[in-house]
Amino acid sequence: NAGVTQTPKFQVLKTGQSMTLQCAQDMNHNSMYWYRQDPGMGLRLIYYSASEGTTDKGEVPNGYNVSRLNKREFSLRLESAAPSQTSVYFCASSEPRALSYEQYFGPGTRLTVT
Amino acid sequence: AQSVTQPDIHITVSEGASLELRCNYSYGATPYLFWYVQSPGQGLQLLLKYFSGDTLVQGIKGFEAEFKRSQSSFNLRKPSVHWSDAAEYFCAVGAGLTGGGNKLTFGTGTQLKVEL
Numbered sequence: 001n002a003g004v005t006q007t008p009k010f011q012v013l014k015t016g017q018s019m020t021l022q023c024a025q026d027m028n029h030n031s032m033y034w035y036r037q038d039p040g041m042g043l044r045l046i047y048y049s050a051s052e053g054t055t056d057k058g059e060v061p062n063g064y065n066v067s068r069l070n071k072r073e074f075s076l077r078l079e080s081a082a083p084s085q086t087s088v089y090f091c092a093s094s095e096p097r098a099l100s101y102e103q104y105f106g107p108g109t110r111l112t113v114t
Numbered sequence: 115a116q117s118v119t120q121p122d123i124h125i126t127v128s129e130g131a132s133l134e135l136r137c138n139y140s141y142g143a144t145p146y147l148f149w150y151v152q153s154p155g156q157g158l159q160l161l162l163k164y165f166s167g168d169t170l171v172q173g174i175k176g177f178e179a180e181f182k183r184s185q186s187s188f189n190l191r192k193p194s195v196h197w198s199d200a201a202e203y204f205c206a207v208g209a210g211l212t213g214g215g216n217k218l219t220f221g222t223g224t225q226l227k228v229e230l
Contacts, residue, residue, distance in 0.1 A: 056211070090158070100163065101218070106157055
């Protein structure tokens with residue numbers, strides 16, 4: 001039982017390049033989330049998927065797109081990377097029917113845009 | 115909208131001393147509250163959670179937290195800190211999202227340093 005996995009762990013991009021961050025969970029959770037973490041700002045929600053086939057914007061969606069590929073996988077795409085997107089990205093999952101609102105986090109992807 | 119304030123950015127304690135990390139929240143209904151810990155270069159690990167019942171909750175690694183509705187607080191405590199507790203600690207409040215799922219709103223974190 002690996003929980004939530006993310007790839008890659010580290011990435012360096014040049015301004016304007018694109019990339020996709022991958023996330024998968026093996027806990028059969030319905031909901032999945034993408035956060036970014038910046039120094040002094042905690043974690044902020046980028047996008048979420050309440051269930052397979054649905055996605056919605058969070059607090060800071062600009063510059064990102066997401067795909068809920070199936071129940072297990074939720075990817076985050078940067079179409080044209082900007083230095084402001086340098087951050088640590090975390091994927092999380094939860095089971096809303098558990099009524100506890102607990103989220104389980106992956107190890108993170110550290111992205112640098114130069 | 116919900117919000118979380120962690121007033122202490124950095125805290126330094128000696129190993130063996132007691133610890134209290136402060137957390138204040140703003141939320142209109144009964145809150146779902148969490149403390150997560152993040153070691154350097156790692157993801158977030160849940161320490162404990164509160165969503166109903168006893169206002170003093172026990173977590174992993176010897177941590178506990180007390181929910182005080184009158185003060186809108188959910189402070190994290192540990193009687194005796196170990197050097198391995200050095201990490202960043204995040205308080206969060208949970209709420210349901212339109213269309214399903216749930217959202218965690220995080221505080222900005224408290225960095226704990228433990229002096230040997």
